[in-house]
Amino acid sequence: MRKHLIVLLLILFTVVPCNASQPKREFRGAWIQAVNHQFEGIPTAELKAELSRQLDSLAGCGLNAILFQVRVEADALYKSDLEPWSAYLTGLQGQAPDEDWDPLQFMIEECHRRCMELHAWINPFRAKTKTTTEFAPNHQIKLHPERIINYGELALFDPSLQENRDHICKIAADIVTRYDIDGFHIDDYFYPYPEGNLKFNDETSFRKDPKGFTNKDDWRRDNVNLFVEQIYHTVKEIKPWVKFGISPFGIYRNKTVDYPGGSETTGFENWSGLYADILYWIEKGWMDYCIPQVYWNTGHQSADYAVLAKWWSDNAGGCLTYLGQDVERTVTGVDPNHPESNQQRHKLNLERIFPGLQGNCFWPAKAVVDNPDDYRTVLAKEYYSTPALQPVADYLPGNTPGKVRKLMSVETIDGPVLFWTAPKARKEIDKAIQYVIYRFEKNEKINIDDPKYIVGITRRTFFNLPYRDGSTQYIYVVTALNRIQRESAPAQCKVNL
Numbered sequence: 001m002r003k004h005l006i007v008l009l010l011i012l013f014t015v016v017p018c019n020a021s022q023p024k025r026e027f028r029g030a031w032i033q034a035v036n037h038q039f040e041g042i043p044t045a046e047l048k049a050e051l052s053r054q055l056d057s058l059a060g061c062g063l064n065a066i067l068f069q070v071r072v073e074a075d076a077l078y079k080s081d082l083e084p085w086s087a088y089l090t091g092l093q094g095q096a097p098d099e100d101w102d103p104l105q106f107m108i109e110e111c112h113r114r115c116m117e118l119h120a121w122i123n124p125f126r127a128k129t130k131t132t133t134e135f136a137p138n139h140q141i142k143l144h145p146e147r148i149i150n151y152g153e154l155a156l157f158d159p160s161l162q163e164n165r166d167h168i169c170k171i172a173a174d175i176v177t178r179y180d181i182d183g184f185h186i187d188d189y190f191y192p193y194p195e196g197n198l199k200f201n202d203e204t205s206f207r208k209d210p211k212g213f214t215n216k217d218d219w220r221r222d223n224v225n226l227f228v229e230q231i232y233h234t235v236k237e238i239k240p241w242v243k244f245g246i247s248p249f250g251i252y253r254n255k256t257v258d259y260p261g262g263s264e265t266t267g268f269e270n271w272s273g274l275y276a277d278i279l280y281w282i283e284k285g286w287m288d289y290c291i292p293q294v295y296w297n298t299g300h301q302s303a304d305y306a307v308l309a310k311w312w313s314d315n316a317g318g319c320l321t322y323l324g325q326d327v328e329r330t331v332t333g334v335d336p337n338h339p340e341s342n343q344q345r346h347k348l349n350l351e352r353i354f355p356g357l358q359g360n361c362f363w364p365a366k367a368v369v370d371n372p373d374d375y376r377t378v379l380a381k382e383y384y385s386t387p388a389l390q391p392v393a394d395y396l397p398g399n400t401p402g403k404v405r406k407l408m409s410v411e412t413i414d415g416p417v418l419f420w421t422a423p424k425a426r427k428e429i430d431k432a433i434q435y436v437i438y439r440f441e442k443n444e445k446i447n448i449d450d451p452k453y454i455v456g457i458t459r460r461t462f463f464n465l466p467y468r469d470g471s472t473q474y475i476y477v478v479t480a481l482n483r484i485q486r487e488s489a490p491a492q493c494k495v496n497l
Contacts, residue, residue, distance in 0.1 A: 027359025062384025094136025119183030
C-alpha cells in the first residue's frame with residue numbers, strides 16, 4: 001500500500017513541468033557500446049565517419065559525456081601491449097584495424113573537440129562472450145586458463161584471485177596513464193547474472209582461501225569489494241582528476257524484514273545476485289559517480305522506475321548519482337499523466353525533482369541518435385536546450401582555477417573575436433582546459449548561475465563573435481574550467497556588435 005502511495009505522489013509531482021529552468025550543472029551522458037557488434041568488420045574510414053556522425057548528433061542534443069566501450073572480453077579497442085585487438089572491432093581477435101588508428105584516441109580527440117567528456121568503459125571480469133570461439137595467442141584464456149571459470153557459454157575471470165584483480169587493474173593503469181580520458185568506467189558485470197540453475201563453479205577457490213568467511217555469498221562480496229577498492233586507487237594514484245564510476249544493476253536490495261532499508265521492489269538484486277555492495281562502496285568513497293541502470297518504466301510490477309529513482313536519490317550519500325535510462329523501453333511506456341505520450345518527459349522530470357540525482361546516462365547512444373518517437377528532439381528542444389557543465393562533488397580534488405587574463409575583443413578579417421590568456425596553474429589538475437562564454441545585455445545583471453546566458457563552451461582561448469552593425473553593446477563574460485570542471489571567477493569585456 002505504501003509503495004503505491006509513494007508512486008501516486010511522485011506521478012502527481014510530475015504534472016508540473018520541470019524543464020522550464022534547466023540546471024547549469026548536469027551529467028548528460030550516453031553509452032556507446034561495442035558488444036552489440038555495431039563496429040565489427042567495418043572499414044576504418046567508414047567507422048570513423050559513423051562515430052563522428054553519432055557524436056555530432058549527441059552533442060547537438062545537449063549531451064556532454066560519452067562512455068565508450070574499449071574492453072568487451074579481455075580485449076582492446078585501443079592499442080594495447082597487454083591484451084589483443086577486439087574481434088568486436090575487426091571481426092577477428094588479435095587482428096589490427098585496416099589503418100593505423102586507435103579508436104580510443106580518436107574518440108578522445110573527437111569528444112574534446114565537441115567539449116564532451118570521454119570516459120573509457122571496460123567490462124572487468126568477462127573473458128569470453130557467448131559468440132566467441134577463437135582466441136588470440138596473447139588472450140588470458142590462452143595464457144592463464146587456470147584463472148578462468150566457464151559459466152555456460154561465458155567465461156569469466158575468477159574474482160577471488162588476486163592475480164586476476166591485479167591484471168584488470170594493470171589494464172586500468174595502462175589506459176589511464178597513456179590516454180587523456182576524463183573518466184574510467186566499469187559496468188554491472190561482477191559475478192555473472194544467473195542462468196537458470198547453473199552454478200558458478202568457484203568452490204575450489206573458496207575452499208583454498210576462504211579468508212575467514214564461512215558464508216560463500218559474503219566471501220564473494222568481499223572479493224568484489226577488494227577489486228573495487230583496488231581499481232579506484234589504481235586510477236587515482238595515476239591521475240587524481242580522472243573520475244571513476246560504476247553503472248550497477250538498478251536494484252541494490254529489495255526491502256525485506258531482514259533489510260528494511262531496501263527499495264520497495266521484488267526484482268533481481270545486486271547484493272545477492274551479482275555480489276555487488278554498492279552502498280558500501282559509496283560509504284568507503286570508492287566511486288566518484290554511480291549510474292544505476294534504472295531501465296524499467298513507472299508502473300513496472302517488480303521494479304518501478306519512480307520508486308527506484310527516489311530510492312537512489314535517498315541513498316546517494318556523497319557520491320554523484322545519475323540515472324541510467326533505457327531509451328527503447330522508455331518510448332514503449334505510457335506517461336501516467338499524459339496517456340498520449342511515452343514516459344520520457346515523466347522520467348526526466350522525476351530525475352530533476354529528486355535532490356540526490358544530478359543527471360542521466362542514455363542506453364544505448366545509438367537509440368538517441370535514431371530518435372524513436374522524437375526522443376532526441378525532446379532532449380534538444382526541451383530538456384537540454386541550454387548547455388550544462390559537469391556536476392562537481394565537494395570531495396573531488398583540485399582548486400578553483402584563476403581568472404582568465406587579458407580578455408579583449410579584437411577585429412579580424414573574420415569579424416570580431418574574443419581573445420584571452422589562460423590563467424596560471426602550478427599543478428596539472430588545476431590547469432584550465434575549457435572556457436565558458438556568457439553574454440548579457442548592456443544593463444542586464446551579470447548572473448553566471450543561469451545557463452541561458454551561456455553562448456559557448458570551448459577548449460580554445462578565443463571565441464568568434466556574431467557581428468551585426470556595431471550599434472548594440474553587450475557584456476561578454478569568460479570563465480575557466482579545470483579538469484574537475486571547477487569554475488573560475490568571471491572576467492568581462494564590453495563589446496559593440
